[in-house]
Amino acid sequence: MAREAHLEVDAGAYAILCLVHNAATATVTGLRDRLGVGKATVSRQVSTLEALGLVQRRAGEDDHRIVRLGLTPEGARRLSDARDRRDEQFRELLGQWPVQDLTSFADLLARCNELER
Numbered sequence: 001m002a003r004e005a006h007l008e009v010d011a012g013a014y015a016i017l018c019l020v021h022n023a024a025t026a027t028v029t030g031l032r033d034r035l036g037v038g039k040a041t042v043s044r045q046v047s048t049l050e051a052l053g054l055v056q057r058r059a060g061e062d063d064h065r066i067v068r069l070g071l072t073p074e075g076a077r078r079l080s081d082a083r084d085r086r087d088e089q090f091r092e093l094l095g096q097w098p099v100q101d102l103t104s105f106a107d108l109l110a111r112c113n114e115l116e117r
Helices: 011-022 028-035 039-051 073-094 099-115
Strands: 055-059 067-071
Touching: 011 028, 011 039, 011 055, 011 067, 011 073, 028 039, 028 067, 039 055, 067 073
Parallel strands: none
Antiparallel strands: 055 067
């Protein structure tokens, strides 16, 4: 999926695109905490995404020392396109599974996702 979002974007940067998209107020510090990596690593990835025109930085509304991150329209489009292709791949791969197996798989994925919270 990372390569589909942009050729120069690796899986870590793709994860950042997803988190920025899903967060109302993404910051480098928040991404660092969520991903469990160093601030320098996140800053480097964000700088790359910004140079590619996929992410933009803006000053916080209440506190101008805080830098908020958001997807650019191009970043949102590329992420949406990559997700659409991923969804299609899953439909093709899982399309032959029996309904009972799909239901079990969905239940297990939901349980796995709850572990993050």
